[in-house]
Amino acid sequence: MNALPREVLKWLQSLDLSISVKNPKWDFSNGYLVAEILSWYHPKEIKIHCFNNGTSIQSKLLNWNLLETFFKNKNYAIDRDVMEGTIHCKSAAAEVLVEQLYTTLTNRPTYRLTPRNQTFNDLSYQSKLPLHARATASTAIKNNLANTELETGPDTSHLMSKTQHIISLHQQHRQSQRLQDPDRFGIKPTLGEIRPKMKPESSQNDRNGICQSKQGRKSRPVSANRVPENVQFAEIKVKQSGRDLPASSMDQIKGQIHNDMFGTYQPAHSMGQFKRLNYHDIFRIDGTYK
Incomplete structure (x- = not known):
């Protein structure tokens, strides 16, 4: 009874139930006390003689089928997982069911310092153990999967999914244990964990110098790229061949070309001598014949 809030305990005692609630996990599993609580608020719709106060799984299923139909007709916010957990005596399932009934029937909230876990497993209990x-x-499978679930399961795939969920939660819990106490499991630190996380000073200084140089470039004034006024530049003249020749030289070149075209040009050297001559021996720099 210590798991229920104080206002919920006072509410149960005010109803004057036929069975004293000592252990909610077992007292509410067959649904008889739930039907008796509802009969106080809906006496015309809930007849207590229609419910059986037995402990067999058949009696539980018959009682909860009637209760589930009533919850659907009244649109009461009672979760299906909470009802199944109460039937199979899961941890904290009955307490959640009673709190939901209290909130639904009285329109008053329950106050708890810590939120209640609705996974209905024993991980919170296991975490407190050495x-x-x-x-x-x-x-873990034996503690979190009741025998009544195996008897009343809809099919094999549903039971397999429940079992797989329990195993995955157990594996996550074991991994957290390995992180908490690595020496117990013989876990050696990796090379990245052994290596110090400090960076060398040289690389840090180089990086600071690069950052400072980049900042200097960005902060350079525009006037630094301008040419001072007192600087004078000398003009450079480039003589190009064939373009700046005098008129007399141009007339001489035209005459030589005319004589060559009409066969009147007589070379100053013989063919044998001409073969031994290079290009620079025949032509000048300006392109005229020597």
């Missing part, structure tokens, strides 16, 4: 006493994978 490492050597915590459950293995097979023990």
